[in-house]
Amino acid sequence: MGNRVTGITIFHYHLLPGGVNSVIALSAEAMARHIPELEYMTLVSGTTENTGEVAESIRTRIAGTGVTVKTAVLPDIGYVTGMASSPSVSSIKKHLRRFTGSFWWIHNYHLGKNPQFTQAILEILQEDPHQRLLFHIHDFPECARFENLQRLNTGISLNPYPQGPNVRYALINERDRQLLAQSGISPDDLFLLNNPVRKSGTDVRETPTDTEGIKKRLRTAFPDAGVYDPRGLNLFYPVRTIRRKNVLEAGVWTRLIASSRNEACNLIVTLPGVSSSERRYSGAVEKAYRDGLIPGLWGIGRRLEEAEVNFADLGRSSDLMIASSVQEGFGYLFIESLQWGLPLFARELDVLDGMDGLFDAGSSRFYRSLRIPLSPEQREELRRSYRSKLSGLDEHLPLKSRERLHRQIEEIGLYGHADLALLGVPDQIEILRNLDSPGFIKECLDLNRDELEKLSGLFGRKPAPEKVSSAEEQFSFESFARQVRNIFDSYERSETASPGSVAPEAASQERLIDAFAELRFLLLLYDYNGNS
Incomplete structure (x- = not known):
């Protein structure tokens, strides 16, 4: 050739x-x-x-x-x-x-x-x-x-x-x-x-002149997409509603941010899930919006013309880019947050290694967990669920992988709380319901106070223009x-x-299986089948 x-x-x-x-x-x-x-x-x-x-x-x-x-x-x-x-x-x-x-x-x-x-x-x-x-x-x-x-x-x-x-x-x-x-x-x-990544062609220092108009049109155009307050902050999560995007967690953050700031907040999620396995999860998230458990708008990405707004302007008029995904290969939204001039609040992922320099501390924050209080009974039930799941994977995992996972399971909830991402979908929805309780939401606020304070400092901040230029050049x-x-x-x-060189051997698949044998890849979230 x-x-x-x-x-x-x-x-x-x-x-x-x-x-x-x-x-x-x-x-x-x-x-x-x-x-x-x-x-x-x-x-x-x-x-x-x-x-x-x-x-x-x-x-x-x-x-x-x-x-x-x-x-x-x-x-x-x-x-x-x-x-x-x-x-x-x-x-x-x-x-x-x-x-x-x-x-x-x-x-x-x-x-x-x-x-x-x-x-x-x-x-x-x-x-x-x-x-x-x-x-x-x-x-x-x-x-x-x-x-x-x-x-x-x-x-x-x-x-x-x-x-x-x-x-x-x-x-x-x-x-x-x-x-x-x-x-x-x-x-x-x-x-x-x-x-x-296609260059945006816009200056991140600019924002749409009609931000308030966009918010009002969103409320008028999408009364069926959720409970939306145009006076509130818009937290933008431009993703398809699939399990690994962990959308319910973004809903919990939205409720906590609103309570900590005493200010209305809207979570805007753009697209539904489409595959048979993801539609059930997508439906659960949609119902959480309809029930008022998550404030904001859901599934409006393909209907934006009804509000006379395009996708980029919806992004640029938002107040924060939020990402609660537990697994990504690349994640375009991280780059889009820079292109749209938005501060970024996202779960820390190892696939972002090598991209750290693109995000400055003043306009971005990567969190490791969202801590949720659990009773001793709830903690033991959670561990029991993971033990049961692991027992069904014996034929797929090497012994050393299973032993490592057993240790991680026994560490769940040791300090009286657990990362929300570890919970299954029905339990995450129950957490959203429990946030209506003043006592429970106070516990959640106290457990996550440091993160919420750092997050609150992001509002009104924009990524530096040189960070945007660097990202657009790299990608x-x-x-x-x-x-x-x-x-x-x-x-x-x-x-x-050299012609006499020995042909290399194929890679070890077992090493790959072991490398991915971490609890974060085996979340109960992935098992959701539509049952409560």
């Missing part, structure tokens, strides 16, 4: 709206604009739904670059859970070989959504040393996705983390890159590839394209390696 990559084939199970497909669209635009030798890109999806729309959106964005965007639909590479019968590996390989001659860019190839697709890719990797592949990993099946992991490992016969001169890995955060290196993959084959289209070029160049270097 040579160093000059002129064609890229991008594979994903689907092109429905969501995080991975936003990255695909932005990546395509970045490469079309900043890799001049690129002539075409082909988007290969397992479903027809939204595939044409994504391609047309990219074509519009890259008009004038000369890059062609094509599409192909291969139903055999979609989610197997939606198929009448599993596809054959040989059939998938036959379809994939239609794209030989281009560079293959495969997103989340090993997630357990379609083991036959994974096996086909791994076999082609061995059979055709000239076919170059990039495995772009956004999520790991080893990270407490045990159903996916079991489906993957029973459906493939080859190690899902191969090494060789024709394969590279792109990781979206430094934590994941280090995990794969520690699992045995050569660091030379691992590349940190930050998700690209710019140009920076993304430069790293892609580095990846392309790395194949040339491996081909010029």
Whole structure:
């Protein structure tokens, strides 16, 4: 293929709206604009739904670059859970070989959504040393996705983390890159590839001149979306309502902030969950809004035209960006808080390692826990729930992982309180109800007083313009394209390696499973099935 990559084939199970497909669209635009030798890109999806729309959106964005965007639909590479019968590996390989001659860019190839697709890719990797592949990993099946992991490992016969001169890995955060290196993959084959971010084109020192008008229009346009007070502070959480976003915790913070400041606060959450497993959680959050347990507006992201406001202005007119997510791969909202000139209050996550310098102490605060008082009986019941959950994972976890988790479980509630994120969804909703009790909310305020005082100091603060510029440069289209070029160049270097070199071994999957065997990845939150 040579160093000059002129064609890229991008594979994903689907092109429905969501995080991975936003990255695909932005990546395509970045490469079309900043890799001049690129002539075409082909988007290969397992479903027809939204595939044409994504391609047309990219074509519009890259008009004038000369890059062609094509599409192909291969139903055999979609989610197997939606198929009448599993596809054959040989059939998938036959379809994939239609794209030989281009560079293959495969997103989340090993997630357990379609083991036959994974096996086909791994076999082609061995059979055709000239076919170059990039495995772009956004999520790991080893990270407490045990159903996916079991489906993957029973459906493939080859190690899902191969090494060789024709394969590279792109990781979206430094934590994941280090995990794969520690699992045995050569660091030379691992590349940190930050998700690209489009420049905002606005000055963070400016705010919409019609902030009060926006708040009034929100109340008028969305009487069915929650109890909203236009005189209050707007806490913005622009996410889809899925379990790992831990939205109910943001609701508890909103209630505590309002009580500590004696001021109305509104939590604005933009989108519902869409998958069958997430709709139940999304429905529980929506009901909490309808019942008045969380003040603010829920699920208005696709209806903003009814309030005559666009998404960016809704963000820029807010008073705080809040994020209670317990798990992220990248998290666009962290960068959006800078672009929109908002102070940021967020749960501390290890995937933010390496991004610390983008946020200054004056306009951002990262918290480690939201402390909730629990009775001795409640604490023991919580520990019992985790013991029961862990007992069902024996076949998936190494002994040392189980022993570590047992120690973490026994430490829950040792000081009379626990992190809200450890609670299951019904218990989190009960906490929201209990906040109506003056005695209970006082206990919560006392347990979190230091955090609330630091949080209160964020209001009215803006990130420094130089922080915004630094972030937009680090995650710019140009920076993304430069790293892609580095990846392309790395194949040339491996081909010029000494001919007698020994082929590297595949990575240890057990090391990855152990690395993710932490209580924070096994929260009861993830088990919610709609039952109270």
